[in-house]
Amino acid sequence: MPELFLRMMKEEWRIHSTMFGQVSFALFPVMIFGIAFMGSFLLPLLRSAIPSSDLALMTHALFLMLGFMVGGFGLLGNEMMNRRFGQASLLTYSARSLPLSEHFIFLNFVAKDTVYYFFLWVFPFGAGYIAASPFTGTPLFQALLLLLTLVLSFMSGLCVVFLLSALYIRSKRACWLSVLALGAGWGGLAILTGTNPALLFPPFLLYSAFSWSTLFGLCTILAVMFAISIVLFSPETAGTTKHYPNTLAPLIRRVAFLPNPPLVAKDLIDLYRSGIGIGQTLFSFLIPLVVIWFFLSLVGSYLPPHGLLFMFAMITGVIASTMYTWVTEFDAFGSYACLPVAVSTLIRSKIATFSLLQVIPAVFIGLVATLTGERAYILPAVVLCVSISFYAGSVMAWLCGLSPSVLVYDVKVLFTYLILDGVVFAIFSAVAFANPFYALSSVVLFIPGWWCVKAAMKRWDAVDPAGF
Amino acid sequence: MAPVLEVTDLSKVYGDVTAVDHVSLSVEEGALFGLLGPNGSGKTTMIKILTGQIRPTGGSATVLGLNVEREGLRVRERVGIIPEQESPPSFLSAMEYLEFVGAVRKIPDIPERAERWFDLLEFGDKKHVLCKDLSRGTRQKLMFAQAFIHEPVLALIDEPLINFDPIMQDVVKDYLADYVRSGRTIFLSTHILEVAEELCSSFAILHRGRLLHSGPIADLAEKGLHLPEFFLSLVRKG
Ligand SMILES: Nc1ncnc2c1ncn2[C@@H]1O[C@H](COP(=O)(O)OP(=O)(O)OP(=O)(O)O)[C@@H](O)[C@H]1O
Ligand SMILES: [Mg+2]
Numbered sequence: 001m002p003e004l005f006l007r008m009m010k011e012e013w014r015i016h017s018t019m020f021g022q023v024s025f026a027l028f029p030v031m032i033f034g035i036a037f038m039g040s041f042l043l044p045l046l047r048s049a050i051p052s053s054d055l056a057l058m059t060h061a062l063f064l065m066l067g068f069m070v071g072g073f074g075l076l077g078n079e080m081m082n083r084r085f086g087q088a089s090l091l092t093y094s095a096r097s098l099p100l101s102e103h104f105i106f107l108n109f110v111a112k113d114t115v116y117y118f119f120l121w122v123f124p125f126g127a128g129y130i131a132a133s134p135f136t137g138t139p140l141f142q143a144l145l146l147l148l149t150l151v152l153s154f155m156s157g158l159c160v161v162f163l164l165s166a167l168y169i170r171s172k173r174a175c176w177l178s179v180l181a182l183g184a185g186w187g188g189l190a191i192l193t194g195t196n197p198a199l200l201f202p203p204f205l206l207y208s209a210f211s212w213s214t215l216f217g218l219c220t221i222l223a224v225m226f227a228i229s230i231v232l233f234s235p236e237t238a239g240t241t242k243h244y245p246n247t248l249a250p251l252i253r254r255v256a257f258l259p260n261p262p263l264v265a266k267d268l269i270d271l272y273r274s275g276i277g278i279g280q281t282l283f284s285f286l287i288p289l290v291v292i293w294f295f296l297s298l299v300g301s302y303l304p305p306h307g308l309l310f311m312f313a314m315i316t317g318v319i320a321s322t323m324y325t326w327v328t329e330f331d332a333f334g335s336y337a338c339l340p341v342a343v344s345t346l347i348r349s350k351i352a353t354f355s356l357l358q359v360i361p362a363v364f365i366g367l368v369a370t371l372t373g374e375r376a377y378i379l380p381a382v383v384l385c386v387s388i389s390f391y392a393g394s395v396m397a398w399l400c401g402l403s404p405s406v407l408v409y410d411v412k413v414l415f416t417y418l419i420l421d422g423v424v425f426a427i428f429s430a431v432a433f434a435n436p437f438y439a440l441s442s443v444v445l446f447i448p449g450w451w452c453v454k455a456a457m458k459r460w461d462a463v464d465p466a467g468f
Numbered sequence: 469m470a471p472v473l474e475v476t477d478l479s480k481v482y483g484d485v486t487a488v489d490h491v492s493l494s495v496e497e498g499a500l501f502g503l504l505g506p507n508g509s510g511k512t513t514m515i516k517i518l519t520g521q522i523r524p525t526g527g528s529a530t531v532l533g534l535n536v537e538r539e540g541l542r543v544r545e546r547v548g549i550i551p552e553q554e555s556p557p558s559f560l561s562a563m564e565y566l567e568f569v570g571a572v573r574k575i576p577d578i579p580e581r582a583e584r585w586f587d588l589l590e591f592g593d594k595k596h597v598l599c600k601d602l603s604r605g606t607r608q609k610l611m612f613a614q615a616f617i618h619e620p621v622l623a624l625i626d627e628p629l630i631n632f633d634p635i636m637q638d639v640v641k642d643y644l645a646d647y648v649r650s651g652r653t654i655f656l657s658t659h660i661l662e663v664a665e666e667l668c669s670s671f672a673i674l675h676r677g678r679l680l681h682s683g684p685i686a687d688l689a690e691k692g693l694h695l696p697e698f699f700l701s702l703v704r705k706g
Contacts, residue, residue, distance in 0.1 A: 243596035248564040252571055262571035266557060273559040273598070335557045337521050338549035338615065339572050342541050464522045 004105070008112040027411040029124040036128025040136050053208065054298055056146070060153045060204045061295035063122065067157020068288040069322075070117050071165070107230055114158065120409065122154050123147075145210055152203040152218060159225040161283045166232040168279055179282070183290070190294075198294040244273075255356075263341070263349035264356070267327055271353075280326050281360055289316055289364070303433070309374050310432035310439055313365050313381040314425060317388030320361035324393040325404045327353045333402060333465040343465055344457035347397055351453050354393050358386050380439035384432060387442040387449075388424065394452035395420050401460035472497045472532055472622050472653045473518065479526035480513050480677075487513040489677035490527065495655060495670070500648045502664040502685075503657040505674035506703055511657040512552045514674070515624050518655070519549050532622060545573070548615035548623035555607075558600035562591070562610050565599055569614050578617070585613035589639065605631040612640065616647075623647075624655040629663060641667060665695035675703050 013025075046055060126147030133143040168175040189197045198204075202218045251265040258264050271277030292315060300308040327350045336346060365385045369378045396404045399413045424445065432439040471494040480488040488510045495501045503511050516522045518531055520540015529536045531543045556565045563582060570578030586592035589609040594602060599610065608631040615623055629637050644667060648654055658664055664671060665685065672682035680702050688698055 242598070242601070244561045244564075244598060246561070246563055246567070246596070248560060248567050248571075262568055266560060266568055269564070270557065270559045331557060334551065334553060335555050337516075338519075338544075338551050338611075339569065340541055340544035341572060 004108045005112060008108055009116065012112060012116055025409055025411075028409050028414070029120055031411050031415065032121060032124035033128040033131070036125045037132045038128075040129050040132030040138070043136060043138075050299060050302055056207060057198065057201075057204055057295060057298060059146075060150065060201060060207070061198070061292060063125075063150045063153040064157040064201070064203075065288045065292060066117070066121060067154040067159075068161050068291070069157075069284055070113065071158040071161030071283070103230060103233065106233055110162070110230070118151070118154070122151055126150055145207060148215075149203040149207040152206065152222070153201075155222050156201075156203060156218075157288075159222050159229070161287065162229045163225045163232075164287075165279060165283055166229040168275075168282075170232055179287070186294075196294060196298055198291075198298060255352075258349075258352045258356075260345060260349040260352065263346065264352050267331075267349065267353040268356070270331065271326065276326060280323075284322065284326075285319060285360065286364070289319060293368070306374060306377055306436045307433050309369055309372060309377060309381055310384060310436060311429065312368065313385040313439075314388050314429060314432075316361050316365055317385040318392055318421065318425070320358060320385065320389035321392030321396065323357045323360075323389075324350065324354050324396050327357070328402050329405055337465075342461055343402065344461045346402060347456050347460060348453065350402070351394065351397060355390065358389055361385050361389055377436045380432070380437050384428060384439040384442045387445040388428065391424060391445040391449040391452075392421050394449040394456070398452040398456040398459065401456060402465070470497055471495060473501075473530070473655060475514075475518070475527070475529045477527035478514075478517065478524050478529055480510070480517060480522070481525045486677050488517070488524070488674075491674070491677075491679045492527075493672050493679065493682050495653060497653055498648055498651050499669045500644065500654045500656065500667050502668035502671035503655065503674065504659075504661065504664060504671055504699060508676075509674040510677040511674060512626055513677075515549070515552075515626050515655070515657060519544055519547060519624055546620060546622070548618065548620040548625075550611050550615045550623075550625040550628050552626040556599040556610055556614070559598055561596045561598055562586075562602065562606075563595040565610060566613060566617060569617060573618050575618050581617050582613070585617060588643070589613060589636065605633065605636070608632060609636070616643075620652070622653045622655065626657045627659065628656070629658065629660060637663075661696045661699055671695070673699060673702055675706065 043052070043055070126143075129138075129146060130140070130143040132138075133140055164175055164178060167178060186197050189200065202214065202221075206214050206218065247269060248262075248265055251268060252261045255261045255264045255268070268277075289312075293312060296312055296315070297308060303311060333343070333346070362382050362385065365382050366378050369375060369381050374381075395417060399417055400406075428439065428442050431441060473495040475491055475493050478488055478491045479486065491510075491514070503514060505511050513522075517524050518529055518536055520536045520543050523537055532546055534543050534546075536543055556562075557568070560568060566582040566585070567578055569575075570581070575581065582595075583592075586595055589612065591606050591609050594606055599607060602610065608628070612625075612628055615625060615628075629640060632640060641663065644654055644656075648669070656664070656668070668685050670682070670684045673680045685695070688695060
């Protein structure tokens with residue numbers, strides 16, 4: 001185990017570091033550390049506006065969400081193993097030829113990703129807070145406890161989504177039923193106890209009142225969920241001879257109004273047939289957002305009227321912008337290399353597919369606005385959400401071209417991304433909080449968005465395709 | 469006859485590896501040109517540069533009168549390519565993949581053309597199976613069909629025979645021989661020296677990125693040499 005595990009770690013390191021240099025990549029956790037360190041000094045300021053328990057809850061929610069976004073292993077397992085950076089170049093793939101079981105290889109793969117994300121995001125964040133604790137007067141015990149419970153938050157998100165996605169591969173119905181049961185339990189709790197169930201989130205409970213038994217119980221639950229997921233994970237049965245009807249040609253005609261209809265149609269078929277489209281919508285979009293809603297509703301009272309809806313619309317926009325990674329992650333440039341398709345054409349078609357997918361956040365925010373009785377504000381909320389998403393997605397295309405999930409670990413890239421998104425986020429929260437209908441002005445974001453797409457096409461045409 | 473492909477002092481450096489090292493050669497129209505060389509000698513890199521997929525670090529090349537660096541896209545519109553790693557998009561069926569290629573290349577009557585390829589390479593029973601579920605050889609058939617479906621005047625093909633069974637190798641060899649007989653050109657990279665000797669009208673040998681030899685295959689016969697021995701002696705000398 002350690003041998004394969006270490007080699008996979010090394011490989012992951014090389015994949016990232018060859019794309020933008022070792023130093024830049026090594027700086028990534030340092031930057032996260034820096035952000036947490038500096039952020040700690042803002043705490044007294046924030047505390048005057050928001051009680052620290054709610055702040056802590058938000059931070060836990062953030063790490064839970066990070067876990068959610070990383071956790072779709074069961075779903076992505078086979079695809080990742082086969083396609084991520086081109087076949088056979090990856091140890092995960094070639095290890096199949098060694099006398100090792102599929103489950104064993106997969107376990108290593110999952111462990112590697114978990115540890116990797118842990119050291120890139122979770123640990124530096126907690127460490128930054130701890131390092132700042134002597135200066136901010138936070139007791140060291142409190143800071144250490146936070147690091148522990150944040151890790152547990154991350155692991156909870158990871159394990160829940162991993163379990164659900166492994167289940168999804170086995171039986172879609174069982175997965176949907178579990179999601180419904182979870183939702184019903186969660187909602188029922190809210191109605192019966194009259195408290196927001198987010199307050200009952202175990203890692204947060206542990207943070208507010210530490211006890212060894214809670215810690216032990218939580219770890220056991222996580223370990224059990226993890227073990228079940230690994231058992232459920234089913235390596236693809238080779239040699240399926242299922243025949244598929246010809247859907248490409250009709251689909252090309254249906255999307256003829258977009259640029260590059262064949263490429264868009266192909267992406268849509270990929271998303272649908274691989275299960276990535278539906279799976280990702282569930283695991284990387286709906287579940288995180290529903291949970292965020294519960295956490296966010298706690299701070300609703302600090303926001304102006306309808307502020308919650310618009311805050312949520314913006315967060316949904318940011319999450320929806322990651323759909324750009326769904327459409328780029330699963331095909332290597334290699335499959336287009338023999339065709340007269342330039343990188344710029346690909347970027348444009350990916351943006352077109354991405355734009356089509358924006359129906360999902362639009363409908364979602366429409367539903368949320370209806371459910372919260374704010375139907376009058378559907379239009380500005382949807383416009384704000386989609387504009388932010390398109391803008392953030394385009395910025396990603398400009399900064400990362402066709403490999404957003406790799407290049408985001410370049411410190412320069414992430415920093416620029418955070419600044420460009422943060423500024424827009426700040427401006428439009430102020431605008432929407434001033435008057436909900438002012439949020440309509442966010443359509444102007446399509447201008448810088450479009451400019452970014454143009455710049456992306458020019459920029460990424462000028463270099464050899466990455467990893468090719 | 470005019471050269472359809474002209475390479476002048478071409479180089480490609482990856483970090484500290486020189487994959488192609490100051491190579492010059494030209495290929496006449498109607499030739500079946502064989503690019504030979506041991507593993508890692510730069511054949512695939514040459515084909516990628518000639519089709520504008522990657523940029524050279526030195527020198528220049530023209531294909532069908534187009535500069536590969538500046539007009540790579542135009543080159544790929546006009547030629548056919550079989551890449552080294554057969555990787556059709558995994559969630560399209562074989563038929564859909566050919567339709568996809570047809571739509572990208574704007575080929576009319578693609579269903580009829582596709583049927584002809586399913587017949588010729590005998591994989592019609594697999595046309596509705598997803599590419600990811602095809603066997604390696606069948607995927608190679610698909611890539612072969614994809615490269616020739618628009619009947620390009622020039623095809624650059626990287627190891628097209630490697631996954632085929634002996635029967636299919638014969639079918640494909642016949643196809644290639646016919647293809648050049650009709651005046652079109654093929655640029656073939658291969659390790660199978662017997663096939664090269666049988667099919668090619670001219671050839672070049674690369675070794676560690678450098679060009680060791682290029683010329684008509686007939687020159688060898690005049691000297692009473694066979695390609696395999698010639699290749700081995702040249703490469704062993706370095
Ligand atoms: N993307 C790349 N990055 C770094 N080095 C590369 C890259 N692609 C190829 N090389 C190196 O360039 C050299 C030539 O490789 P190339 O693939 O062209 O060889 P080849 O003649 O096609 O070999 P084979 O017969 O095994 O297919 C090799 O040393 C290879 O390691
Ligand atoms: Mg090669």
